[in-house]
Amino acid sequence: MSTVNESPAGSSKALRVSQSRQSRSAFPLAGTGDGLVDAAGVLSRTIGGALAARGVRGPLPIGAPADVLAKAAEMLGPATLREHGIGTDAALQHVAQLLLEHGIHLAHPHAAAHLQPPPLAVAVAADVLVSAENGSQDTYDSGPAGIAVERWVVSALAKLAGLGEHATGVFTPGGSLSNMMALLLARDAAAAKHGINVRKDGVAGLPRPVILCSELAHFSVHRACATLGLGEASVIGVPADEQHRMHPDALAPILRELGPSATPVCIFATAGTTDFGSIDPLPVLAKIAHRHGAWFHVDAAYGFGALFSERLAGKLAGIELAHSITVDMHKIGWQPAAASMLLVRDANLFLPLERSVDYLNPPDDARAGYDGLLGRSLQTTRRADAVKVATTLLAYGRQGLGAMVDACHDLARYAEQSIASHPQLELVSPANLTTVVFRYRGNTAPWALDDLNADLRRTLLTSGTALIGRTSVCLEGRDAASSTCLKFTLLNPNSTPADIDGLIDAVVACGQQRETAFRIRGEIGGA
């Protein structure tokens, strides 16, 4: 390469600069290429070897939690900062090994515990680019591309939900935070109607604020209300019907009983409950919210992905009536966390979050267009999480994502049928989206089933062979106390019915083994 010829003749300074660009930097930076290319080489070699090793391991490492955690920590050596580093290649290899040996393997077909998908390769690759660029979403001069991409993604998904041309949104670190922001906007809107400026004066003047959600709504509603000064007591859990949806006839009488002294801040609907995938009756709830002048929020952290599927999209009818929607693309969306969004039907709804900060977005800069997304978020520095989502939407389109949703829904329906016809198992809740809830029954007396199912799951986890979820459910016709149940959350679109058979076999074999152990210890009765 003729760098010398490209420089003005005799310019020794230019020569020095171009030479230093060609050699390895003292401190390799991702944004200049050299460091990242080297690191990618280490990763591809390590991952290549590790993937072969993964063929022989299950979704979790084998062992009791304390032992697994101790072994993982041991790989780092004593918990003190070393005086001299081991070098970037060695450090990367070491940490890759640590994660592969002691981490979770979500692409394993028997990983079925949580709404935590195996991420798509294209999304992970895009996320590396985002980290390398390290732009921030708060101001124009912190990263213009990311701002444009975020606006594009939230518009595209808001349109998919039917929120209309003026809809927009913001990325957040998770569904819990998206729900909190929705409740913040709802709180401030309700207060404004009472002439209260919450930002300045707090919530004390707001007459008895209430948030009405299904009794099965996500616990982040309670946390958000505690954080927002509304108090957890402001959350009213409306009874759910036998299909785990907010009972459509239960809400109106509760509101009537509360009377005019209470402020209905928000009707908070869930589209896809975490355990059952059940969807509240959105059109009915929207109408009631409208009648009471309350904000209508739809927590579709889990269920939003149904909109990608032609077969399932109809289940979300009414979502287009929401003031705001929570979306978690790190659930049905196959993104690495975090990829959550709060969509709103009008950009003006974000006004309570507006801020002008001298060193970030002073008014004259903002007027001249040198502005970012600071005024939509509670964060300042904020990753461009939208980029991996945009890349995925570009790569697969609605149909590509819909095919993945349908594949997981098919798996859940297959699991539902297999469980329902299995003599040792009891189906508790059918497959609404991609989850199935059930119990191991075996030959055990009902009073011992809670302990048996909990023990069964822990045994599976320490065996490392199958990773399944648990929850508790009020079973019909039993006493009011809830029962411990098992759950499959199926988010691996490459899994097959044979994988589900294997998962069910593992559960039943483990159940029988634990039943025997319980019986020997005399902790069990016959059915």
Ligand SMILES: *Cc1c(COP(=O)(O)O)cnc(C)c1O
């Ligand atoms: C997962 C979930 C949340 C919380 O989302 P995070 O991203 O885990 O914070 C909220 N609501 C529902 C219905 C969920 O399933």
